[in-house]
Amino acid sequence: MKADPIVVEIVEGTLASVEREVETAIARTARSPMIRDAHDFRAGIHDRRLRKLTGRSYSALVHPIVRDFPIETMRPGDVFFHNDVYLSEGGIGHLPDLCVTVPVFHDGEVVAFVQAFGHHDDIGGAVPGSMPSHARSAFEEGLMVPPIRLWDQGVPNEAALRIMTRNSRMPDSLAGDLDAECSACLMGARRLGELFDRYGRAQVEACFDAILDRTTETFRREILSKIPDGTYVWEDYAEHDGVDPPRLHTQRITLTKTPEKIVIDFTGTSPQAKGPINHAGDYADGVFLKKWLAPVLRNLADTPERMAELDVNEGVVPLIEMRFPEKGTLLTPIFPAPTNARTFVILRLLGVLAGVLAKATGGRMPADQETIRYTGVYGEDADGNPYLMREVLGGGSGGRYYADGEDTIHVVPDSRNIPVEFAESRWPFVVERLGLAVDSGGPGEKRGGLGYDKHIRMLRDAHFMSIADRSILSCWGVNGGRAGRPFRVDIDGRPMEGLVDDEPVKAGQVIRIRTTGGGGWGDPLNRDPQAVADDVRDGKVSVEGARDDYGVVLTADGEVDKTATDDLRRRMATERGPAPFFDRGPGYPLLAGGRTESEFDRL
Template identity: 80%
Template sequence: MSVDPVLVEIVQGYLASVEKEVETAIGRTARSPMIRDAHDYRAGIHDRRLRKLTGRSYSALVHPVVRDHPIESMRPGDVFFHNDVYLSEGGIGHLPDLCVTAPVFIEDTAGDPEVVAFVQAFGHHDDIGGTVPGSMPSHATSVFEEGLMVPPIKLWDQGVPNEAALTIMTRNSRMPESLAADLDAECAACLMGARRLAELFQRYGRADVEACFDAILDQTTETFRREVLAKIPPGTYTWEDYAEHDGVDEPRLHTQRITLVRQTDPDRLVIDFTGTGPQARGPINHCGDYADGVFLKKWLAPILRNLADSPERMAELDVNEGVVPLIELRFPPPGTLLTPVFPAPTNARTFVILRLLGVLAGAVAKAVDGYMPADQETIRYTGVYGQGLDGRPYLMREVLGGGSGGRYYADGEDTIHVVPDSRNLPTEFSEARFPFVVERLGLAVDSGGPGRFRGGLGYEKHLRMLRDGHFMSIADRSILSCWGVRGGRAGRPFSVTIDPGGPSERKVDALADAEPVRAGEVVRIRTTGGGGWGDPLDRPVDEVVRDLRWRKVSFDGARTDYGVVATGTPDEPAVDEVATAALRDSMRASRGGDEPFFDRGPGYARLAGGRAAADVDWL
């Protein structure tokens, strides 16, 4: 049927408004710091055909709910819950990601309620049981160590909460009050969103609204085909990157490989994961091959927006179900990092799904002569736990971002978070609730990869403990770095040091469950910087001077990374132009003739038998 374009705009804006209203309601009524303060959650709206309609952020899938609870059996006021990784059709990555789903109802011609859409909330919660606080044991060898697994269940039945199920879940959590409050907030917000969507159908009629849904998705398909896929020349492009450790075995290269095939008949991208490494013993596996990889398609597609004509246009491109017909995923047989076999552990699956974003970016960069951003690593979990000043147990967990990669037109962004609207915990809140003082929260100087366009900087955060406790970390990129491209250099890796400069100074592994920290000691956390884009010796001297003033680059970094000889103070730097020109000439002359297109940083050689680059790193 023909669709009124004005109505399509109204419906699209309405959907975005409802999604934002649901997320706002959760943020205002949840209790845990991870949800309320760090905002590590998102909402999604799906139609009756289970297609995601909104493009503000990714979300889980409705498929497992409908698989176990047919649409015909649903009733108004029902809310469904699940977090089982292996029964989520690829929509749940690890057990702390809890998902609630509320169907949207209108009356059919006979006056009976009928499902027309779904509202979903999906977020990372503080604790769902398992062997360590936070439910992310870094040395797990089985999913049974990671917490309580709940397949899709009816958590609310026609508006009545299932108290037995809630009791079981909260009993298995170290933070039962926070968990109960978060679930209550999410269920109530989704039911509110369902009422809002029902009003949309009542106002404009089911046929017209569903026709608008089709038009919205078709528009995304055509826009990506015209403005994004058209920028990738037909051909085959292969690249790979690696996770560096799995928490169980010694550090090594855990390969994630993509062969990107740009087809024109039909007009689509084929992403083949053949060559991805075997399933790890530790918890870095990700179940990506369920439901034809629908979740993974929507997870990877935002990378393609970097091919848009401008940053402004890139921000306008929604990633909803409309991208799915343009992408075909081909998975290796069971038993790989992307096709793990139950009960393989998965709690650190970010090491794989975040890396895949970079692997796809690298493959596309080879196709478009490097006109893609350099690499970034924007999720790692850190935290402390123990007994608070009041003698009660506490758990502080935080998702700290990192720098994004330099781009062909601009430096990378500092301290970004891949989850929309997520952030570090406010210092005032943290100090009021937990037994430590935040002595520093700022940018990690020199962490951004050198380049004509510098990589964004990571965080540097110092926590001084007021009571004995334990530090935890689930992080990658502590050996390997975020890669640079087209002459850009890799950024600095992640690191944690306890008691820096003190008598008990010690490095902490990036995968740590319970590192003891004594009262008075400082925990120094430095997160990753993004990779650089382009030759750092081509960076204008005045931009390096600006970075000195902004304390983003040190005087030593200006010399060794950019060939800029500067003296004075950051407030008043002075450049020796003659010495700078001579140093840059010397640095250029000392380079080898055939440098790889990608720079992985010095950590790669440690895990690759001394090799400085992989075979796929040249064009």
């Protein structure tokens, strides 16, 4: 059936509404701070052909559910569950990511799927939070659950739920979260079923096809056309794996642009790590990674406004071909290689794709960002009850050709830091400061966004934990921009590494966390001096940073000294020479044998 264009708009709006309603229901009824308060989860809607229809955020895949439970065996009221990384077809990155999937029925047949996918507090394993930074095996990371029928025609599988909650250090939170997610997805399935009842299966499925076809054509016409045909190579690195000493763990992309598609070849990526930074992404032809990386392409849109309008759904998949190296690399690990810190790889891949596209387009892409790191404390409260506080603090995004980077953002839509008032009322510490990390954004004609500066004073003895990259390497600057400041944590002045499981913290001691700043875009000596003065006034750049990074001299009252600024900028430009296209920051030579650039950094 040919899709009615008016019905297409109604269907598309309904899909977005249902997705939002599912997420709102989960946020209102979940129990864990990670889901309810930090909002580290997302919903997704897929059709009967397993194609993702909504594009506001990525989600897991339906493929492993249908693989193990054929569609014809599903019944109304069924809820499926899985978190097994190696049996997820690439859709699950680490065990704390739990996935609930509910089939949608019309006239007794499955016509779609509603899914919730989020990061939960604890699913067992060697350390609280189920992310042991020194794990050498998946068996240390928590309970692995292959696809199972968690609810059978509306009846929960109490035995399975009991097994999962028994393995969790936070059983009540886990039980509450799972109940919230199952109930919300069942509600979403009913809402979506009403759409089929109203317009009929043939018309709704024709609309699904039209929505995806439109995405394919839009990205081909507006985005791929901006990339010159040819082959381009670039690489970036994770810096440590929790087991071996810090070194460069390479993720390389060779991008070939043809008139019809782009080919992303990961040959040259390092062997799988001993520690938990591996990501099993080569399943199902890399379908998950295609949808994960595709949002980077939106930066090639004609305007920022147009960029915001472009959703990434299954329609981008035909435009991207992925080629993976043989088994045994960071992207093709062999079970039971650990994966809990796989963000070091999948976040870096976003930057590698941005970097290789920057080479292809003369610097039109934004500079680098690192917007996920897990920090937290755990111990016992005044009543002797165990607690776990963990949050996903964001960082600054990279400067862009048209604007500065954003401050303290997170890659997951609608996510946030845990509110101070809630944290202090629930856990034995006080937050003495939560603000922007001054000078953390990479200097540039367009400055990188700033990271957090958070100070936590413990009221009782506890342990600190951290899963974070970019503590040595920085978020790189591009097109003459400079790198941002790296991740830093110290406890009463004692510096911590990025990967920490159980660092003791005494009552009265202060944990200071500074998250990464985004890289800068463009030569910082070309930045409008008044914009630098405004940054100093707003507390984003120090007076010293204005002088040393931007060559801007300010008077005692904060005004730009134009004559002194012009003289200083001329001297700095002469002494420095041409600005490099990529700036990896001062940490890179420490791991690269003194080199300041890779063999692929120059245009």
